[in-house]
Amino acid sequence: MKRKTQVVATALLALGGIYVLTDAFDLTPGLITTRPVGDTAQEYPSIEPVQPANISLPSLDEEAPVPSTESVSGAITEFAEDSRLEGEPSVQVIDTLTGEALGGLNEAEPRVPASNEKLLTSVAALETLGPDATMDTTAMLADGTLYLVGGGDVLLSAGAGDDSAVTGHAGLGDLADQAAEALAEQGTSTVDLAVDTSLFSGPRYHPDVEGADTAYVMAMSPIAIDRGRSDSGYSSDPEGDATQAFASALEGHGISVNIVDPATAPEGSAEVGRIHSASVRVWVDQMLTDSDNSLAEVLGHLVGIKHGEAGDFEGGAKATAEILTSLDYPMEGVTISDNSGLSISNRLTTDLQVGILDNAYSCDGCNLEAIASGLPVAGLNGTLGDRLAEDDLGGVIRGKTGTLIQAVSLSGYLYTDSGRLLTFSVLVDDIEEGNAPGTRQVIDDFLSSLTDL
Template sequence: MVVPELRAWRAARPRLARVARVARPHLVRAARAVKPQVTRVTRAVEPRVARLTQAVGPRLAVPKAWRYTAGAATAGLALAAGVVTAAGPWDSSGQRTAERDWAAARERAGGADHGSGSDTSDTSSGTWSGGPRPAPSAAAVLVGLGRTGAVVKSAPDGPALADVLGPLLRDPALGTHHTAEVVDVATGGRLYGENSGDALTPASTTKIATAVAALSALGADHRLTTRTALEPGTGELVLVGGGDPTLTARKDAGGWASLRTLADRTATALKKRGVSKVTLSYDTTLYAGPELHPIGVNENLAPVSALMADEARTDDSTSGPAPRAAEPAPDAARTFARLLAGRGIATTAPGPSKASARAQTLATVASPPLSAVVERMLTNSDNDIAEALARQTALATGGRADFDGGAAAIATELDRLHLPLGGAVFHDGSGLNRADKLTADLLTALLTKAGDPARPDLRPVLTGLPVAGFTGTLSGRYADGAAGLVRAKTGTLTGVNTLAGTVVDRDGRLLAFAFLTENTTAPAAAQSALDRTATALASCGCR
């Protein structure tokens, strides 16, 4: 009897051999980069390996050589998974940095490392001292873009794709209306389309549009600044919100802007002036309009404010739904007052104000570059970041920083990029508004634009996409499918399931896809049907 694990190994062996040939030079370089992380990853995966051995071992009556080979492959996959999961795609050892470095290297200039923790970067110049260095997960996307020197076959055949995808998309679990499109990223050519011009509710795949618009309008290196300002002659200290949704008050800031650091710097500046007591105020005037999203109070999104700490979460979570403070700015200001008190600065109870033009900036903290913020938004489907970026896009383009202004700015910026906006309607940046409408045609065009070698500033849109089976909103999916091969943004509302992202197909082509469905009745079944479709696309040579 041939056990399922052995059949799976035999089926996968030719593909693993191809992957090994392509990945080998990249993995050699990557091994040097990830060596410090191996010990931590090993500790993390050992319990899983033990459980896997207990579950599978008794059923394996196969030669020792096969067990050794399969074990080595499993260990390699576990290591890759562990590095991706532990570091996160926005870390300096993640794929975004590798791809930015690679893109910059084409012009004989090192790429900026916007992460932290690397010991091989030239901190004086912001470039890699040893030249571009791919991360463990970079090879597949770089091969798909046709830039590693590997031989890549021609794009899949449209009719052959239709034969594979058509039956899967007709699954009753996908509701009464669906739309789909597949595009070759290297050429922009459409390979498959079904109702691709129909505008449906996109749910969180809206964040792909928000990401492209924000990066285009603001630039990948833009940072969001929170500051304190002292009003002359009044002793009023104003905490000025800069719209950074990643500002944190936690002891471990994890590389994000820290309210604690701002308190340290502010207290130091005040003591140099001989000031030990201030009237504390907070300024949220950067944003306009109502703070509450049209969906109302919701654990998926805090009231949108120019000043908040930890996305106004009242628990220890860092992503996903959570209880939120009803008034993020006063809550952040009270936290700041406590931090100042711990540093010897007494304050009054904070109240709203606006920093005058005469106020002297005492201290600042800045977010990581927008490229990293965008990746965090996409990986975790972070609604708070999405709404902040919509408002920041409005500010950058001269619009009003509210829900309507942010939505209008996204559309305007995408139109400036000559993207197909027919039927598209924006009402927010997160996709929580059911009145949002996008087409599969627009979503694949956004992904293709992000893969354009002439627009490396947009590359975080691709590298921030959750990795199937590894990161973000796809970490618990594709366990039996294309784990590591599909990178996609998910979208879920009642009766709505969407998926849009990229795959590298069996022949090494990078394909962008978008699947949107409406009137689904079983979310889990619809999600599984979409995952099967994306898996089929990744497995397809389709000629």
């Protein structure tokens, strides 16, 4: 994995100190010129400005001094010896522009990563599915039965789609419009309707995710309206809900619909409608910003299928490991069990996380650009929206978070006060129950100390 030093340029607009992104990785003027907060699919890479409130922004300075290895190692030692720290830590810090290692602790020690796992899923999805790929939902007709065929889009709208949105980019109402027109041309006014979920197989939840943990992810299905979410949580039958919505839309066109048991559309079925999701790059962006477990697992299933494995948790995990290995990432000691990070069987290293972030930053026009733009920004959005905003750290740190009962992680980029950009990864596991919030605070304090160097 060769490093290609990138010259990062930014422009300060005259109005109100608003910055506009000019580099393809959405990393400067700090970590704050990201896509606007909200469910909007921007033309990628996005160049829409974001005005953070009360955030003083540093400027990237390629001539700024690189923090000494002594100072970084000293900060890492203080972190590891902090009496508030619970669990076993691994840390790695490099200079982003040069790739120079500045300090580390247990860099090759495998740790439970929590949602830092989503960095691996991002690489696998972008490299295997492709940034511009979409997930298509189709309506197929055979022998008087209409099949609603799930193609992996779990962000459907029940009604009309919205090309400017991520959630609801494709709408079942639009699919019904197409199908109803085709049925009318054939003189058909009555159909049986079956949902086809054969794209995915295996269990609805990962074996490690049970009980109360199922509240954090949808029941796996290749078709759903907004991940099957409602005010009361996730639906136990997301494909059934989608089928009902599709049937209602068809009935609005005067089609009489009889919903039958789920079935696979037979070979030779005629396509009578097709809608498509927002692109994989936009899904990855949203998955990382919001740490969306459902999108991560769906992308993992799709990666498994594309790689020749089954469309299930095991296939997604196996494919992800093989893809990262083929890309020469450091995989020694790494265990991939799921694609969201909810599984406690996952094991990652800071070596791997820094390697991914290093490539995401240094690539020029490559598939990984969505990773940097999707990382949450301290004090601004996503899972860092309410973290690290104090002590002038808002907008200075961008990273992928992760929290389980026994593990806390944060990997990303930060600016020093002098304007030097650093890449870091912190993984802590074996935390006693109840101590994860305190461990997060120790990590935040450590990163604050790095910005002072």
